[in-house]
Amino acid sequence: MLKVKDIASVIEEFAPICLQESYDNTGLQVGDPEMPVSAILLCLDVTEEVLEEARRRQCNLIVSHHPLLFAGLKRVTGSTPTEKIVIEALRDNIAIYASHTNLDSATEGVSFEIAHTLKMSNLKVLCPNPVNPDTGLGVVGDITPTPKLEFLRKVKDLFNVSHLRYSAQSRQIVIRKVALCGGSGASMIKDAIAAGADAMLTGDLKYHDFTSYGYKILLADIGHYESELCARKILSRIIREAYPDCVIYFSESESNPVAYIS
Numbered sequence: 001m002l003k004v005k006d007i008a009s010v011i012e013e014f015a016p017i018c019l020q021e022s023y024d025n026t027g028l029q030v031g032d033p034e035m036p037v038s039a040i041l042l043c044l045d046v047t048e049e050v051l052e053e054a055r056r057r058q059c060n061l062i063v064s065h066h067p068l069l070f071a072g073l074k075r076v077t078g079s080t081p082t083e084k085i086v087i088e089a090l091r092d093n094i095a096i097y098a099s100h101t102n103l104d105s106a107t108e109g110v111s112f113e114i115a116h117t118l119k120m121s122n123l124k125v126l127c128p129n130p131v132n133p134d135t136g137l138g139v140v141g142d143i144t145p146t147p148k149l150e151f152l153r154k155v156k157d158l159f160n161v162s163h164l165r166y167s168a169q170s171r172q173i174v175i176r177k178v179a180l181c182g183g184s185g186a187s188m189i190k191d192a193i194a195a196g197a198d199a200m201l202t203g204d205l206k207y208h209d210f211t212s213y214g215y216k217i218l219l220a221d222i223g224h225y226e227s228e229l230c231a232r233k234i235l236s237r238i239i240r241e242a243y244p245d246c247v248i249y250f251s252e253s254e255s256n257p258v259a260y261i262s
Contacts, residue, residue, distance in 0.1 A: 004095045005033035010242040011099050015106035024101045025067045031095025037061050039247035042232040049253040060094050065231035067098035110182035111139040113230040126179050138181035138188050140195045151175040162260050165221040167214025172198045182227045189213045203227045225256040
């Protein structure tokens with residue numbers, strides 16, 4: 001019978017835990033690795049709504065991109081949403097597993113998935129891992145030459161971005177080479193410029209990122225949530241290729257925690 005540890009194993013074969021960043025907490029967060037798996041719920045973030053959905057759909061394993069537990073808990077009293085989720089998941093025998101920055105750094109990980117959505121070619125890792133240069137954060141590659149505003153509109157539509165922020169002072173007219181990073185990739189802007197990219201797509205850009213670098217490269221903030229939602233698709237593909245009969249659902253209860261007023 002398929003167990004939690006079997007699901008963890010195939011994910012970690014694709015995205016080894018050694019690839020995670022030093023601050024991260026990838027892996028099994030809650031539950032027994034020996035527990036048989038009935039069905040899996042995939043999500044970006046584990047929330048109380050996602051946990052309730054897992055109960056409703058009779059999923060006893062939640063696989064998320066963002067870890068529920070980033071730092072150690074000093075107490076579990078139910079006084080915070082995270083503590084409540086831990087208590088209820090243990091009570092209901094629902095295991096919680098996360099694959100985060102290791103999935104970002106894996107070959108064909110999150111940034112590669114974004115690049116494929118944009119139909120980019122000649123892909124290379126933007127910030128290669130010094131030990132294994134085939135892995136690392138971010139991707140850079142070529143696209144069919146596209147006028148800047150047409151490129152931005154395409155990005156907005158493809159990733160369902162409500163409000164696309166971009167550097168107004170950018171001098172690029174046609175976009176031919178793109179760098180990107182799922183999640184928060186502002187630290188890689190200099191790498192994108194050094195790689196000769198015309199544009200850099202990522203989430204969580206700050207005002208001073210635009211003022212400091214926007215005249216050198218087209219910066220586009222597509223949102224953290226929007227840029228990483230594809231992680232669910234990658235995780236589903238990993239699990240289904242190993243276990244075709246496994247029951248997998250994409251969460252329907254999670255939503256972008258950032259809202260906008262038009």
